[in-house]
Amino acid sequence: QVQLKESGPGLVQPSQTLSLTCTVSGFSLTSNSVHWVRQPPGKGLEWMGGIWGDGSTDYNSALKSRLSISRDTSKSQVFLKMNSLQTDDTAIYFCTRLRGTGFDYWGQGVMVTVSS
């Protein structure tokens, strides 16, 4: 069955770089698109960006200068790297699969706290 699972550090210092991994199973990254969505505590969801089956990427314009999304198809993994982290980047980070019917399957999310 389709599964996605995020992993990464729970705590990142301000100004440092966040690195997260989304490991997927039950589908191929070369024919599916995986995206990252985040949710600050008590706030709504924000689409961050994603990588398409052909390897091209799209980013939220508000994050584009700090964000990079890549993948390793042999390991069924999608990576998020975001630099210059600040306290307002504290959030739960989700990866999710995008189909023609919108985001269908989601990971459980990983909480990232930006603090010294």
Added chain:
Amino acid sequence: DIQMTQSPSFLSATVGDRVTINCKASQNINKYLNWYQQKLGEAPKRLIYNTNSLQTGIPSRFSGSGSGTDYTLTISSLQPEDVATYFCLQHNSGPWTFGGGTKLELK
């Protein structure tokens, strides 16, 4: 960017009640509207896609309707297990945007 305004933000209802949650888009989203349920500590679960298509395995008490800019999620008879936060997503055009969420509690 398309803005999604969801209402209400909080909702308290009794088991058996009919519950409605609304999302209003800042422009026509051509029925490309999904609804999700999120319970604490769990992955969001898609309930409805493309306005009114029920996701496989979701109880039929959940339904969706709407067109243009206005969309509604209806729970026909609230059950205790429906306590959760609900949010909408527009996937008509990027960047994909979400409603602010509705926290549903039992009265």
